[in-house]
Amino acid sequence: MKIAILGSAIVGKTLAGKIASLGHDVMIGTRDPAATRARTAPGSFGDPPLSAFLAEHPSIGLGTFAEAAAHGAMVFNATSGLGALEALKLAGAANLDGKVVVDLSNPLDFSKGMPPTLSVCNDDSLGEQVQRAFPGAKVVKTLNTVNANLMVAPGTLAGGDHTMFVCGDDADAKATVTGMLKDWFGWQDVLDLGGIAMSRGTEMYLPLWVRLYGALKNPMFTIKVVR
Amino acid sequence: MKIAILGSAIVGKTLAGKIASLGHDVMIGTRDPAATRARTAPGSFGDPPLSAFLAEHPSIGLGTFAEAAAHGAMVFNATSGLGALEALKLAGAANLDGKVVVDLSNPLDFSKGMPPTLSVCNDDSLGEQVQRAFPGAKVVKTLNTVNANLMVAPGTLAGGDHTMFVCGDDADAKATVTGMLKDWFGWQDVLDLGGIAMSRGTEMYLPLWVRLYGALKNPMFTIKVVR
Numbered sequence: 001m002k003i004a005i006l007g008s009a010i011v012g013k014t015l016a017g018k019i020a021s022l023g024h025d026v027m028i029g030t031r032d033p034a035a036t037r038a039r040t041a042p043g044s045f046g047d048p049p050l051s052a053f054l055a056e057h058p059s060i061g062l063g064t065f066a067e068a069a070a071h072g073a074m075v076f077n078a079t080s081g082l083g084a085l086e087a088l089k090l091a092g093a094a095n096l097d098g099k100v101v102v103d104l105s106n107p108l109d110f111s112k113g114m115p116p117t118l119s120v121c122n123d124d125s126l127g128e129q130v131q132r133a134f135p136g137a138k139v140v141k142t143l144n145t146v147n148a149n150l151m152v153a154p155g156t157l158a159g160g161d162h163t164m165f166v167c168g169d170d171a172d173a174k175a176t177v178t179g180m181l182k183d184w185f186g187w188q189d190v191l192d193l194g195g196i197a198m199s200r201g202t203e204m205y206l207p208l209w210v211r212l213y214g215a216l217k218n219p220m221f222t223i224k225v226v227r
Numbered sequence: 228m229k230i231a232i233l234g235s236a237i238v239g240k241t242l243a244g245k246i247a248s249l250g251h252d253v254m255i256g257t258r259d260p261a262a263t264r265a266r267t268a269p270g271s272f273g274d275p276p277l278s279a280f281l282a283e284h285p286s287i288g289l290g291t292f293a294e295a296a297a298h299g300a301m302v303f304n305a306t307s308g309l310g311a312l313e314a315l316k317l318a319g320a321a322n323l324d325g326k327v328v329v330d331l332s333n334p335l336d337f338s339k340g341m342p343p344t345l346s347v348c349n350d351d352s353l354g355e356q357v358q359r360a361f362p363g364a365k366v367v368k369t370l371n372t373v374n375a376n377l378m379v380a381p382g383t384l385a386g387g388d389h390t391m392f393v394c395g396d397d398a399d400a401k402a403t404v405t406g407m408l409k410d411w412f413g414w415q416d417v418l419d420l421g422g423i424a425m426s427r428g429t430e431m432y433l434p435l436w437v438r439l440y441g442a443l444k445n446p447m448f449t450i451k452v453v454r
Contacts, residue, residue, distance in 0.1 A: 112350070117350055118349055121348065121431070122345055122434070123339070123344055158453045162451075193439070194438065194441065201435035201439070202435060204431045204435060205435045207427050207428045208428035208431060209428075211420050211428035212420070214421065215420050216454055220454070222453055224389075225443075225448055225449075226388065226448060226449055226450065226451050227384075227443055227448035
């Protein structure tokens with residue numbers, strides 16, 4: 001399947017690497033491919049610069065946000081929350097129309113110090129903003145509650161006995177994404193919260209996530225909904 | 228131990244009943260004890276009116292917020308989030324000074340429809356507001372992430388294999404509350420998030436809680452932090 005990954009930081013690379021390893025045709029989208037390729041410094045989490053990553057994953061393409069979105073039959077938004085709407089605008093509504101857009105971004109605002117606040121919450125969410133800005137896209141919010149490594153390998157923690165959430169307004173798109181989470185990554189417990197407005201719930205969990213990270217000193221944790 | 232429970236709704240009654248059953252000397256505090264006692268309608272969750280509850284629990288006293296707070300060596304704030312600061316003001320700073328105040332309240336605002344929004348979040352929290360308003364009290368935020376029945380009987384769900392959070396600025400008060408959670412109620416996994424500002428994390432989990440309740444149609448659930 002042709003897949004677009006918007007965003008070339010740790011989340012984008014981790015997703016791209018895993019999805020390409022399954023045999024899919026992956027293109028990473030970034031604002032300025034030449035500048036991204038020229039960068040030699042490691043990422044914020046000590047992850048290799050994109051050029052090194054691409055050298056190790058020769059099947060993965062790199063293009064502008066628009067080129068990647070045009071390439072993908074399914075589009076992953078793995079940009080930072082504050083840059084998400086702008087990145088998707090550069091991707092272009094025409095390149096998103098009718099497609100499943102998997103939105104992983106969280107509206108984390110680090111500008112006021114740590115732990116970060118949310119730039120939108122309570123009576124709106126980034127998931128809803130994305131859906132409103134691109135009404136032709138089938139936005140499904142998911143994977144935003146875990147670290148990048150857990151996203152694609154939930155089984156590495158407690159044998160995968162924990163919960164992932166999906167929400168979105170299009171039932172078929174949610175079914176597609178739920179299947180992908182299970183078949184591609186190995187998620188076992190995928191809980192459908194409802195429409196895209198339910199993004200408020202999972203995005204507002206992030207303030208607890210960052211505090212749990214502070215308490216546990218290790219990002220390889222998540223929650224299981226015990227019921 | 229002498230215990231004050233501020234609030235006579237389902238959470239207050241559930242806590243009072245359990246704590247009194249352990250042999251503690253419990254007084255429930257309410258705004259107008261005579262009016263509360265005269266009410267004959269069941270509570271919002273079909274729970275019996277307080278008069279019926281008190282008739283079944285003759286050892287439990289009823290007083291004003293101030294009388295109850297004066298009685299308690301430990302004070303539970305089990306009022307509704309929007310009424311919490313006013314109830315504690317009526318309880319009186321002098322009756323809270325130096326005491327452990329267990330704050331269970333959530334700033335849920337139902338005035339804008341369902342699911343509720345939060346009246347404070349993101350850059351402040353109700354836990355912090357309570358601590359700032361009563362600097363002499365040792366406020367510990369806990370139990371606000373679960374249904375009343377689970378608060379006092381975590382073992383009834385999955386054998387108690389799930390997580391409760393505590394936060395607060397006073398380490399001794401947190402240790403006291405952690406011991407109480409384990410010894411009185413049977414909580415097994417109590418996770419210390421840090422100071423009272425960490426209330427932002429657990430209160431902002433509530434928007435996910437209400438959506439999970441909507442999806443699961445049953446309030447007897449909670450989360451386990453898998454790590």
